[in-house]
Amino acid sequence: MDHTRWLDAEEMRMWTAFLGAGTLVDRELDLQLKEETGLTHLQYGIMAALSDSPRGAMRMTELAERLINSKSGLTYQVGQLEKAGLVRRKPCDWTRGIVAELTDEGRAALERAAPGHVAKVREVIVDVLTPEERRVIADALGRVRDRLLEGEEGTCW
Amino acid sequence: MDHTRWLDAEEMRMWTAFLGAGTLVDRELDLQLKEETGLTHLQYGIMAALSDSPRGAMRMTELAERLINSKSGLTYQVGQLEKAGLVRRKPCDWTRGIVAELTDEGRAALERAAPGHVAKVREVIVDVLTPEERRVIADALGRVRDRLLEGEEGTCW
DNA sequence: ATCCGCAGGTTCAAATTTGAACTATGAACG
DNA sequence: CGTTCATAGTTCAAATTTGAACCTGCGGAT
Structure with missing residues (x-):
């Protein structure tokens, strides 16, 4: 009872290209960011999300959804960013919970990091x-x- | 001197779709594999690579290249697979180094895992x-x- | 009021990943 | 042969990720 529809050559070509490109692009961006700014791609993502947000702040859970990451992972990384002085936590005004917010320093760091990051995204x-x-x-x-x-x-x- | 060519809406649409799809697809496959077989996507990848290989065995470095992973990461995961009895290490015949090789049990495990995995790849x-x-x-x-x-x-x- | 149930976050231990050192062995060369 | 080099893999500590268990405040039902 082998009902399995295996992938044909063309499907496999797409699948491996997709997987390989995903892995390599991610690594490349991580390297470039760490090299030039000391941030990981995830940290950059967190800060970029905060910056995009209309209020300049987001709840932890929103962040986790948007970045597609586990809650505990977010807690950890936001903790790192907080230690570095780039992000601040504060109780949420308009609803229960906690929001993360870019500090001035964080905003500055993001602005410094963005051009190189975008350039790399274009390049790769x-x-x-x-x-x-x-x-x-x-x-x-x-x-x-x-x-x-x-x-x-x-x-x- | 802001020479940065920012991404326009269409470029951004592509970029976020690519990133998001990459993350989600990977997670989904990982979940499905762990659920049904106890293997991670990486472990499945290792075994699939070995199985594809003409000799049914590959050198550690070849594996690392093919799977786009660090050498030490491979050492660790091959170690896990070896503990589980799915893979065997042995000195390489035709050149120095070490090859990893599927055991019979490993081959069986791969055959059990493949249909569900392929089905999921199709589905997602x-x-x-x-x-x-x-x-x-x-x-x-x-x-x-x-x-x-x-x-x-x-x-x- | 009091008790549930739960959503939002955090904590903790265990598993994994990383990168840099380190070891070992084959190859090239004198 | 012996020396030197580069390559193949491993090891180790530190950083990160995971998932499950755990707090906490809050609304609603009783």
């Missing part, structure tokens, strides 16, 4: 693709992501 | 995309990956 992926490819990937992988996010409703790690 | 990504999207992604991300692999010649972590 954005500028390597054609506009058409970017469009297709945005649609296709956006769909993949959204389906997984939905399936996750109410899941809490 | 392969079957979510159209053939045309798969083709574009294979080409585009394959290029991204290969450029990074080249730039890495001689790098050893």
